[in-house]
Every structure is written in C-alpha cells, then in structure tokens.
Amino acid sequence: xxxxxxxxxxxxxxxxxxxxxxxxxxxxxxxxxxxxxxxxxxxxxxxxxxxxxxxxxxxxxxxx
Numbered sequence: 394x395x396x397x398x399x400x401x402x403x404x405x406x407x408x409x410x411x412x413x414x415x416x417x418x419x420x421x422x423x424x425x426x427x428x429x430x431x432x433x434x435x436x437x438x439x440x441x442x443x444x445x446x447x448x449x450x451x452x453x454x455x456x457x
Contacts, residue, residue: 394450409456412449413438 397404417434421427427434446452 394454398454405451405456409451412451413457 394405416438417431420434420437421431424437427437441448442452442457
C-alpha cells in the first residue's frame with residue numbers, strides 16, 4: 394500500500410474492486426438471505442462499511 398499508493402494510486406483501484414467482489418461472493422455463500430440477490434449483498438457490504446469504517450485499511454483511505 395505504501396509504495397503503490399504513493400506512486401501509482403490508480404493501480405490499486407482494480408485490486409480493491411476485486412476484493413469487494415470477493416467479499417460479496419463470500420457473503421452470498423455464507424448467508425442464505427444473500428444467495429439470491431447480489432444487490433442485497435452489496436447493500437450489506439455498504440452497511441458494514443458505514444458501521445465499521447476502519448475494518449479494512451483501504452476503507453480508511455477512501456476506497457470502497
């Protein structure tokens with residue numbers, strides 16, 4: 394994070410998008426209520442992000 398974030402911050406965006414997608418897939422497999430709806434899983438992740446903004450380091454930096 395320190396190196397690429399300092400010199401190539403735009404290179405980190407696809408990595409964080411992939412991480413977000415993986416978290417949503419995990420939620421869909423873990424919780425029955427999200428198996429049928431990706432939109433609800435993304436909304437769940439947004440709620441988690443609002444409740445715990447320091448949970449992941451990239452959330453502290455403003456990446457969603």
